[in-house]
Amino acid sequence: MRVLLVNSVCGIGSTGRICAQLAFALKERGDECKIAYGRSASVPKDCSEFAMRIGTKKDVAEHIAETRLFDNHGFASKNATEKWLREVQSFNPDVIHLHNIHGYYVNIEMLFSYIKSQKKPVVWTLHDCWSFTGHCAHYDNVGCTKWHDGCFDCPQKRQYPASFFKDASKENYKKKKDLFLSAPDLTLVTPSHWLSEQVKQSFLKERTVKVIPNGIDLDVFHPCKSDLRLKYGLKNKKIVLSVSNVWDELKGLDTMIKLANFLPEEYKVVLIGLTGEQATHIPPNIICIEHTESQQELAKWYSAADVFVNASVQETMGLTSVEAAACGAPIVVPDATALPEVASALGGAVVKPNDMDSLISAVKYLSNESRKDEHAADKFSLKNMTESYLNLYDEVLKTKSKVLMQR
Numbered sequence: 319m320r321v322l323l324v325n326s327v328c329g330i331g332s333t334g335r336i337c338a339q340l341a342f343a344l345k346e347r348g349d350e351c352k353i354a355y356g357r358s359a360s361v362p363k364d365c366s367e368f369a370m371r372i373g374t375k376k377d378v379a380e381h382i383a384e385t386r387l388f389d390n391h392g393f394a395s396k397n398a399t400e401k402w403l404r405e406v407q408s409f410n411p412d413v414i415h416l417h418n419i420h421g422y423y424v425n426i427e428m429l430f431s432y433i434k435s436q437k438k439p440v441v442w443t444l445h446d447c448w449s450f451t452g453h454c455a456h457y458d459n460v461g462c463t464k465w466h467d468g469c470f471d472c473p474q475k476r477q478y479p480a481s482f483f484k485d486a487s488k489e490n491y492k493k494k495k496d497l498f499l500s501a502p503d504l505t506l507v508t509p510s511h512w513l514s515e516q517v518k519q520s521f522l523k524e525r526t527v528k529v530i531p532n533g534i535d536l537d538v539f540h541p542c543k544s545d546l547r548l549k550y551g552l553k554n555k556k557i558v559l560s561v562s563n564v565w566d567e568l569k570g571l572d573t574m575i576k577l578a579n580f581l582p583e584e585y586k587v588v589l590i591g592l593t594g595e596q597a598t599h600i601p602p603n604i605i606c607i608e609h610t611e612s613q614q615e616l617a618k619w620y621s622a623a624d625v626f627v628n629a630s631v632q633e634t635m636g637l638t639s640v641e642a643a644a645c646g647a648p649i650v651v652p653d654a655t656a657l658p659e660v661a662s663a664l665g666g667a668v669v670k671p672n673d674m675d676s677l678i679s680a681v682k683y684l685s686n687e688s689r690k691d692e693h694a695a696d697k698f699s700l701k702n703m704t705e706s707y708l709n710l711y712d713e714v715l716k717t718k719s720k721v722l723m724q725r
Contacts, residue, residue: 319349321711322411324429326421328355329365330611331563332637333417333445336532336703340415341368343704352409354402356395356423362611370405372423373398381422389453389481389490392419392426399425403432413711416442420455420479430497439714441707443507443530446634449498450520452491453479456632458655459568466519468492495521505714507707509635510656528710532637533703534695535613539644541692544618550605552622555586556685559623559647561616561638562591562630563609570629570652571596573677577627578604580678585685590619620645624685628657631671636660644695648684650677664694 321344327334337353342364344351353365356372373395381394402424414433419426433440446455452469454462460473472487498504499521506527508514514527547553558581565571571589578587578601589600590607597606610616620626626642631654639649639660649666651657658668667684669676 319344319413319711319715320409320411321349321351321413321415322406322409323351323353323368323415323417324419324424325353325355325417326357326419326423328353328358328369329362330358330360332532336443337417338362338365338368339533339535339700339704340707341365343708347708352411354406356398357421370402370409372402378422385422385479386482387484389475389484389486391422391453391479391481392424392490393493395423395425396428398423399428403428406432411438412715414438414440415707415711416440418445418448420448422479426494426497430500434500434502437502439503439505439718440501441505441507441710441714443509444513444517444634445509447513447516449494450517450522452487452489452494453481453485455479456568456655459631465491498522503714503718505710507710510659512656512659513634530703530706530710531698532635532640533698533700534637534641534644535700536644536696538613539617539620539641539695541646541689542617542621544622546618546622550588552586552605554584556584556624557622558585558587558625558627558681558685559619559642560587560589560627560629561619561642562589565589565592565596568630568632570627570631573629573672573674574627575601575604576674577629577677577681580674581681585681588619588623590616616641617645620647623647625650625681627651627677627681629677630657631655633657639664639666640695640698644692644698646689646692648687648689650680650684663697665691 323337325337329338341351352370353368354370361369377398384390384394448455451465453472454474469487469491475481475485506525507530509532514529560574562569588605591609592606600606620642626647626649628639628651633655636657643664651661652671653668654671661668667680669680
């Protein structure tokens with residue numbers, strides 16, 4: 319079997335690592351795999367054999383420019399996509415597995431035209447809500463429901479993927495609806511039941527939707543020893559940890575800063591994933607750690623933490639919460655999007671969004687409790703995730719073969 323994975327990045331970030339793990343599992347089974355990606359030329363060495371770059375840095379810059387000026391996200395990168403599709407034709411995949419096809423790197427009209435013409439079985443894992451809106455990747459934070467029937471006058475035009483001038487949400491909604499429903503053999507996958515329910519309220523509601531939680535490597539994420547308390551002078555402190563690939567208001571940055579100001583002296587807030595520029599503006603009572611791709615380093619921090627707080631209000635699963643729980647850290651999340659679902663499975667605490675008193679109380683209570691049973695996270699293992707996807711590839715290919723035999 320030949321499987322083509324398509325994602326914005328390869329081997330880095332949460333979605334890039336998911337693609338890499340699927341590629342490793344396919345290779346181990348004796349199958350062939352390519353990971354087509356368009357962002358960041360940086361690819362881990364162990365992923366280089368799978369990597370198939372779409373376009374160049376210049377192509378990405380031009381796509382960004384078209385988005386900023388014309389709200390044309392997903393409809394640029396024509397030359398890059400045309401060249402890449404010739405490579406795809408040569409690879410001739412049996413199954414195409416889409417992940418994030420937004421991110422300024424591929425032309426979705428050309429991609430779905432190819433899919434429709436080749437009649438390939440397609441699995442599409444949705445990591446956010448971009449696939450069924452006219453613009454945004456997340457809408458829960460502004461309470462927008464226009465995507466149910468048709469987007470217009472987008473309240474998040476200047477949010478990712480930001481457009482500074484034109485609002486094309488109405489046209490883009492229609493174009494995306496027509497394109498995505500044109501795929502003759504499409505199976506959708508979501509990492510949470512919350513996102514699955516959102517899909518069932520969208521124009522994709524007639525498509526098959528399966529829930530496969532994102533998986534973590536339990537050989538890496540487990541309770542482990544570290545010298546972090548000694549290194550950062552935290553020997554007698556209670557560590558309140560939070561981790562994010564990107565830190566902004568929606569990811570809870572303001573909430574974590576406020577939390578640090580209200581907690582007693584014995585607590586220390588540690589934020590991982592900040593940029594160097596962001597770190598210069600963070601109050602000195604917070605320890606700032608820049609973004610790291612080292613899962614081993616993250617596991618040491620999770621293991622050292624007395625409490626892990628995921629303060630984001632836009633998560634379609636919340637993988638960092640699972641990683642923390644696997645290392646034995648008690649977790650606290652807001653009652654928003656998919657986070658309560660994950661917290662419930664992990665025995666975590668759920669608090670009202672923007673309710674600082676409730677958050678402080680939960681942090682104080684959990685920090686005085688014994689460490690959690692790390693095995694609660696076993697259901698989110700990498701093994702479970704990869705096996706579920708390999709079985710799905712086999713299933714869609716078998717279904718395709720049956721259809722062809724009946725003709």
